[in-house]
Amino acid sequence: MISVFGSLVGPEELEEIRTSIENQWMGLGPKVKQFEEDFATRLGLPSLVMVDSGSNALYLALKAMNLPRGSEVILPAFTWIACAQAVALNGLKPVFCDVDLETQNVTAETISAQMSDKTSAVMIVHYAGKPVEMAKIMALGVPVLEDAAHAVDSKIGERYCGGIGAVGCYSFDAVKNLATPEGGGVTSSDPAILERARRLRYCGIAKSGFEAATNKARWWEYQIDDFCPKLLPNDIVASIGLAQLRKLDTCQATRRRIWEQYQGEFENVSWLARPVDAAPGEQHSYFTYNIRVVNGKRDELARHLLDKGIYTTLRYHPLHYYPIYESNLKLPMSEQLNEEALCIPLHPRLSSADVETIVAAIRGFNG
């Protein structure tokens, strides 16, 4: 079976893990610190607070932003459930907005349609790695949290996505452009938010162990001034992250090559709408290749590909459809995408033969 997502891990990751094992240190330690520094340097970020998942990065970022309880956070309906869960778990109200059909991204217009005097923040997602129109959205005057889970290598001008809005979050899960078993990170241009995120991620322990002890005779005492679950990363995950960071350019070049091949091969397929390329001055991360099947036969295509050993999927089922969010909204573009969109395989482990197989199977589909 050709997988829809995948990562390239091997001897480089094993070698990094080996040194942590030899040093008898697996938990939060020097590798996490090094990953935080190297990642921040590569992306030109002030700092990174690494955590145990992208989902928890969103949760922590919102908590560190200290938004008024009960206030509203606008986010796309066409995104992963963790985005809305992070809002709700912080005692805030998720308010879903629509996305643009072509880019699958939120726009200043779709956000404005849902703004009210209760809006305290906007969470945007650079869907598939295509940068969102940040300048227009930031001009709305509400703090913007960038979910850059798909956009580790996306840029607008000279600035990497995640480092443009008030706060940015990354995911390093096993299928992301920078893959680890599970991992995430928070960044911000506001040192107070960063400091709060760093303090909160370990059960809200302000300072731990010896560092915290006011009475140095009892160095095991620590201060706690907020509620937070344990969201700590570890040195084994960070070891893999460090090796992945060194490979990122190579993996990105492969993703880009496959993307460009698909764009060429599918140009004249009448029933298929191709994803939108980066605009001038932008850089795409090529996280997923998301087509739209515009003749009503999306499910048939997915079955046809599965029968040929090619796994595809949909990212995402619109969030306003889930009853726990009690939303009576009609969001026509997200709903249309739910019927038309399909992610086809795009990742650095695909061989040229895999890509040929995928192209032939799609072009051979009787749309």
Ligand SMILES: Cc1ncc(COP(=O)(O)O)c(C=O)c1O
């Ligand atoms: C847009 C988006 N945000 C957040 C996440 C959560 O990241 P993680 O899987 O690392 O928890 C994902 C995961 O796929 C995602 O697609």
